[in-house]
Structure formats: C-alpha cells, structure tokens
Amino acid sequence: MSEWRDRKQGASFRGVPFLVDTDSVPVGRRTQLHEFPQRDQPFVEDLGRRTRHYKFTGFVAGDDCLAQRDRLLTALDKPGSGELVHPWFGRLTVTAGECEVSHARNELGLVRFSLEFIDGMLAFPVQSPNTRRQLAGQAPSLLASIKGRFNAAMAPIDLARQRATALRSALSGALGYALNFLQPASSLGTNLNGLVASLMNGPGAFADSLLAGITGLSRAFGGYGSSSAFQGSSAKATEVAALSATAPATEDVEVATIQAAVIALVQDAALLDLLLDMAEVPVAIRPGVSAPAALDVQLAQQGPTVVAGTAVETAVPVAEDVLVVRDAISEALWSVAGESPPEHFGTLSEARLAVDRHLTEVARSGVGLRSYAPAETVSALVLAHALYGDALRSGEIVERNRVRHPGFVPATDLQVAKA
Template sequence: MATWRDRLQPASFRGVPFDVDADSIGVGRRTQTHEYVNRDEPYVEDLGRATREPGLTGFLVGDDCFEQADKLIEAFEAEGPGELVHPWLGRMKVSIVGKATFKRDRREGGVIRFDASYVEAGELKFPATTVNTSQQVGTAADSLATASKSNFATLLDKVNAARVSVAAYSQTASKLYTAVSNQFEPFASLFTDAADFASQVVNAPSYVVDELFSTLDAMTYSFSGTGSALSAITSVFSSLRDSGSASTAQGTDAAGLQSATVQVVQDALLVSAMRTIAAVTVPVVSDTSQSGPTDPVSVPAVGSQTGTSDVEYDEAGDVIVPIDTPVVDDVLAARDDANETIWDMGLDASYDRFQALTTARQAIVRHLNEIARSGVRIVTIEPVEPIAALVLAYQRYGDATRADEVVTRNRVSNPGFVPAGEIRVAER
C-alpha cells in the first residue's frame, strides 16, 4: 500500500529544484452572500471554485547554495507564469504573488531558506463569436419565399390568363406536376393529374401558388444524418432543373404564365432544399491537433461518416467520434451543384429575385463549407496485390482496428482478401 512518502515529489519552480520545509494551500469556493429584509436566512450564491494559492517554505543546501539561490531568484523574477512542482499536488501553472523572501543565517552555513507564495495562473480567454451559418440559410430561405411570391404577382399582372389555353400550357404543367409530386406530395394530392394541375394553374394561378407555399410552410425538416440530407438535396435540385426543361409555350401570354409558374415552383423547391440544408448541423469535432497521423481517434468511424447518430466517448467523457461526420467530397459536390443551379436561375431573374437568389446561394455555400471543414476526405489507393483489410489498415494508419472501415466503404466480401485495384479510404 502506497504511503504519503511515496506521493512526495521533488519540488521545483521553472525547473530549478529546491527542498521544502513546509507547504500550505488555500482552497475552497467563491461565494456571494445575499441577505434580504425580514428574512432570517441568507442565500449564498456559488460563484465557482476559489483560486488555489499554494505557499512554500523551502531551502537550498550545499556548497553551491549561492549558485542555486541565484538560479531560483532568476526563476522568480522571470516574466509570466511558470511551472511549479508541488511536493504533493504535483505540477501546477502558477505566478509568484508579491515578493519571495530569501534568508541566510550565519549559524546555518551552506543553507539558504526562502518563503514564496503563488497563485494558480489561468489562461487569458475572450469570448469568441461563431457565425450561425445554419440560421443564415434559414433566414435566406424565408426571404426567398417572400421575394418569390412578390415576383410571381408582378409577372402574373402582365399575363392575360383568358388568352392562355390549357393545351398550350400542358407540357409545362406536366414538368411542374412531376417536380411537385416528387417533392411536395401533400400539394400534388390536391390535383388528380397533370391535366387537372394545368387547368387549375390557368384558371386560378394565385390560388395554386398560395397552396404551394402553405404546403411548404407546413413541412417539417429534421436532421437524420448528413448522408440522407445530401441525398434529399440532390433530389430536390434534380427536380428543380427538370421543372424548367419544357419548350417555350406558344403565345405571349402562355409564355408569360409559363415563365411565372416555372420560376415560382423552382423557388419553392429551392426554399425546401435550403430548409433541409439548414437542418444539417455542423459537427463538433474533438481537438485532434496533438494527434499523430496514426492516432485511431483522429478520424471518425465509417459508420459515423454515413449518417449514424452513435457517439463514442473516452474515459473522460469527451467525444471521440463526432455525430455523423460527413464525407468532404460529397458535401463539396452538393455545394457546387447548388451554386451552379442557383446561378443559372438568376440569369433571367428580376432585380429583387436576383438579390434573394444571390443571398441564398452565398448562405448555402458558407454553410456547406463549414460542414465540409468537419468532414473526412476520401482518397483512392491501388494495392499492387490482394491484401488483408487488417494489414492494409495497419500499413496506412498504424491502426489495425480500422480494417472494418476499409471493408465497409469498399463493400469487400472477404476481409482477409481485399482485391488489388482501386480502394477508397479516408485520407488520414
């Protein structure tokens, strides 16, 4: 059984050793007592742990005690905090409080005694601001919805709907109906088919648009994984592009109605995609700045990279594997797709709609860039011969436990036989 003597450590300050006669330390809690009128008992507010203030009575002994004292004086007079090795509290980052007093007694030749008081030195920290890119996307989506409805009303004022036949609008209606059926099923259910949708748009376009945005506002967007969110976003942008692929309708009024409805449906699809993007959280990655390239906790598990919500913790309770860490390549591909598509939408937009689309595009790019920063990048390697996943993981990462990651990402049927050829693995 360890005794108190076993716990004692050689004392030093800034690497200069000394012996200790006695030591003390002030500890406790910082409190504020609140007393109230006509109330016998006060309320004591806890303000946190009190600053630790160790004190030491030490001595230097030996024929070179003067040289030892000179080094210790230099350490005491050095600027900034230093490391104190306390005999039983261990290593502490402290600053000297006031003056350390050195004493030499003629009757104690070869001995110099001193008293020193310290205070633990914390770090100077300032509040750091972080841009909420998710909220910016959501705000931009709301602004786009408002601008889109205003733009539609302006365009509709220039159209004489009485001159538009359902037949002239049918091809456009078919494209739009397919798009809203894929993304806004509750809205599409208001119509029996594309022909009914065309008839409703021609005869009551404002009603149809009001219902479209009402459905959009009633939809809920929850985060179930970056992988599924990126798939949903890709699907929305595919529907958005298809919705505008119909040939131009014949007749000025038919073409005007076509342009107005295509723009408003595309805007609604974009708003839906933006709300899905806004629901994607930016993963909080534990600090791995001190981790080497072979540190097994420096890259999340492959299951985490594909959308699972599992979290692993170390013994201290810190997150080892962040929630749903995205694959950088997938996020950047979605970002570029959105950037290009929205840019094309704005080429023939009115001023107000162009401004809303530009704000939306910039917000999406910022948010997806933040998500990508927390992701894992995938690279391709080519083993020259078949190799076991366990050996491949150890050779690349110095961590054989990541063999499952190699197997899962590449759908290897036999972990003991990863075929030669292109293999996708995490960069680090």
C-alpha cells in the same frame, strides 16, 4: 519484458525525431506560503498545478546530422502548439519554449540541443457565426420573394380566356417535375388536370399550396452517407437548373408567359426545399481517435455484414463530397437568379452566399481523402484499426469503395479518409 522498455517511445516534435540523453519535468503544485506572527504553523495557499516544462538534453547524429538539425529547427520555429512524443509520457500537445542548439569541434557528425516544451495552453472563447442559423434565416425572405415574383408575372394574364388543354400541354413538364420532386413536400395533389384547374381558378392560392407544404414539412438530417438525401441534393440541383430548357415551344404569348411563370415558381420552390434541407446539415464534431474503444467493445459494436447495394451512414462528412453538393446548389441558384427580376435576383444571391458559407464550414469540419493500397486482402475491421486506431470506422472504407464484403477488402487503390 520490463514495463519501462514496453512504454518507451522514440522522441520527436512535429514528427521530427531526435535522441535524448536526459530529461526533466517539474511537477507538484504552485503554492504561496503565508506566515503570521505568534503562529507556529503557516498557511499554504494552493495556486494550482505547476506548469510542466518538458526539458530535454538531446542530439541528432549521423552523416546527415545537419539536415536533421535543420528539420528540427524548422519544427521548433513554427508558431503555435505541436505534438511532442515524449519517451515516457507519450504523445503530448505542447508549445516550444526557449531552446538552444550547439556544435562542438570534437563532436563532428553530432549536433546537441537543449530543448524546452511547455504543456498546455489556455484557450479563450472565439466567436464564430452560426452559418446553419444564418442559412435558415434566409427562408422567410426567399418565400416572400417567390410569391411576389409569381403573382407579379401572373397579374396581367387573363386566365378565363385560356383553354385547359393548351395550359396542360404547356405546363406538363414543369408540373410533372413538381409532382416527382416536391412530393411529399408539396400539398398539391397528384392529378395534372387538377393542378391545371387549380392554377386557372386562383394563381395566388396555387402558389400558396405549392409552397405551404415545403415550409411546413418536418425535416431531419439523415447523415452524410451515399444513400442519404444529402448526397442526392446535387442531382436535384442539377435538374432544377435544367428545367427551363425542357419547356415546349408555343406561339401563344400568354401561354408562354404562364409557362415561364410556373416553371420559375417550381424552380424557386425546389431551391427553397434544398435550402431548408441544407439548413438541417450540422457542422460535424469529429470524435478524436487518440483513445479508441477497447477492441472487445469495437467487436461487439461492429455492425452486420454490408452487402452490395447497401450503405452505412457516416457520422463525419468527406470534404470533397460536401463541396460537390455545395457547388451544384450554388450553380442552380445562380442559374435561376440570372433569369429573375432584379429584386428576386438579390434575394437568391443572398441565399446562395448563405448556402456557400454554411456548406464550406461543413466541409471544413470534415475529412479529406487519400489513396491507399493494402499490401494484401484484409478485413475492413483490421484495416480501419491499422489506419485510424478505431475498428468502428470500417464502415467508412466499405461504403466509400463499394466493397462487396467487409471481410475481404481487395489489395487495390482505395479512397480512405486522411484522419
């Protein structure tokens, strides 16, 4: 079969098809001719490539030609650029120019168009806030506010009068949570008796020890996959908010005050840890799928078989997953802030707004989900290539739907990325 038949595509703009009679495209260079007296040769100044105006004489036809016309008019009237499928140049991003529509009495069932599309648009840089850096900038003020709150709460307490056994009983829940959740972020030891002794000897040093390891911990983003620390952040945030409800009742006023102060300190430390983790989450840069790798390269890069219980880290976040993490952390910050003094309430509120802004940007840079059911059992590699034009994205389908073997994706409703 000839090449022009292989390459010819049906014309459309913003997904609305139309038929083409003829088309024309100006090509070449823009030039300025300079002619000089007593010179036989002119000087031709090159001003760059000519702007390509894709001009069509086209039509829509059929019993529903007026409905087709209205859809094409709607697509042409939308502001901004859109995708043009040119019969011979393929997919292009263009802006609709001066177009005309005409009807003729002797051509019932047919509407003609004179179409013009302009290729390219000069993009000017637009400032946008670095939400990741803004979030990281909340850590120093939050750290100072946490220490100030704890020291102020512990200042009127005479720890010398307190019995170690009473403190151990009152603080076991909060400190046990600190050991399980904050290790290895915390530099405190793992012995509860030692922690109680450290608190009785110096509350300020105790708070410094708890917080120093968190701020000094080396952090690295581990991906958006279900097995990553990012996905586990929502569960951690839920535990932080529920920690104050696990405090045992006590009739000793000073012990109750110490207990509340330590629980608040542990909650604040956990929130600071989550804030620093979220400050490592990047706004994703989504790779285009218009030019996927060659099939032999995709096959060579295809990873090993994914078995049950394992997961492949995804490079692009799923918007719904990011919003779940955002809402959980925001709720935990709000819950702790509601039980805080006014100064600390303001600091936590600013941190909550910074987390919301950053994770909203991360979600906006990700992809949404949609339901899709294959007609029959198929390989994940084949399904990914059919959906996205890129077989390398088969790991997303396997991980999202917990497929036991990537060679056999069942013909049931699956959750797949929209793009």
